[in-house]
Amino acid sequence: MFNALNVDNLTIFRSSLIDSCDHIDHAFSTRSGGVSSGPYYSLNLGLNVGDCDENVFKNRNIFLKTINASLQDLACGVQVHSSMIQKVEKPGLFKSTDGLITNQKNIVLAIKTADCVPVLMYNPVHHTIATVHAGWRSVKQDIISNSVNLMTTEFGAKPEEIYCAIGPSIRSCCYEVQRDMANQFPADSIISRNDRLFLNLVRVIRTQLRARGILPNHIDDSEMCTCCHDELFFSYRRDGTQSGRMMMAAVLH
Numbered sequence: 001m002f003n004a005l006n007v008d009n010l011t012i013f014r015s016s017l018i019d020s021c022d023h024i025d026h027a028f029s030t031r032s033g034g035v036s037s038g039p040y041y042s043l044n045l046g047l048n049v050g051d052c053d054e055n056v057f058k059n060r061n062i063f064l065k066t067i068n069a070s071l072q073d074l075a076c077g078v079q080v081h082s083s084m085i086q087k088v089e090k091p092g093l094f095k096s097t098d099g100l101i102t103n104q105k106n107i108v109l110a111i112k113t114a115d116c117v118p119v120l121m122y123n124p125v126h127h128t129i130a131t132v133h134a135g136w137r138s139v140k141q142d143i144i145s146n147s148v149n150l151m152t153t154e155f156g157a158k159p160e161e162i163y164c165a166i167g168p169s170i171r172s173c174c175y176e177v178q179r180d181m182a183n184q185f186p187a188d189s190i191i192s193r194n195d196r197l198f199l200n201l202v203r204v205i206r207t208q209l210r211a212r213g214i215l216p217n218h219i220d221d222s223e224m225c226t227c228c229h230d231e232l233f234f235s236y237r238r239d240g241t242q243s244g245r246m247m248m249a250a251v252l253h
């Protein structure tokens, strides 16, 4: 279950499953509580989407305060819809990667999204976090399995020790796809309504997690659609290129 937390004008979501663990802090942003205006109203956390950089940095500081962190703690990837996961040992900007993983304290791993699925993985036994930007291309290229593999092979996790949280993203209510794209996914993840096809990408992700040995009660889904809720979330599908970005952030302490 995901819980909303309201501080002044700021709303964030947190996974109660992840909150039940020690030594980790995390948050999923919404569009409330920031300083940006127009299509980026108001907590746009993405650079290079048309908003002014100064506002984005202000917004990132506002958001990171909710997990007692600041800009200099932040580790981000240049996201390219790949299946790459980057091991992180210091904050900074990492080239061409859609996943970040660390067992180091006080480094904030962050993923930016505006419809794609943010997936947080945590192994409370070996104190490892992974943040994954799971759009359809990355999911097709097995970024979920790659992340679980890295946690198990290089960070000593057993799959049944790993907790996962699936944040707000575009859901099958809104995620219409063409036939050629639908054909690339398992039939049980495609919904047909009025001669239109819709993709349930979270179902694909859940199936992949289960196939890698993640326990069903270790998967917490926000069940929130970014495209349905324009008051809460940015959505690329709904708003087009002039759309802000939310952030999922997690830190070990």
Ligand SMILES: [Zn+2]
Binding pocket: 170, 171, 172, 173, 174, 175, 225, 226, 227, 228
């Ligand atoms: Zn929707």
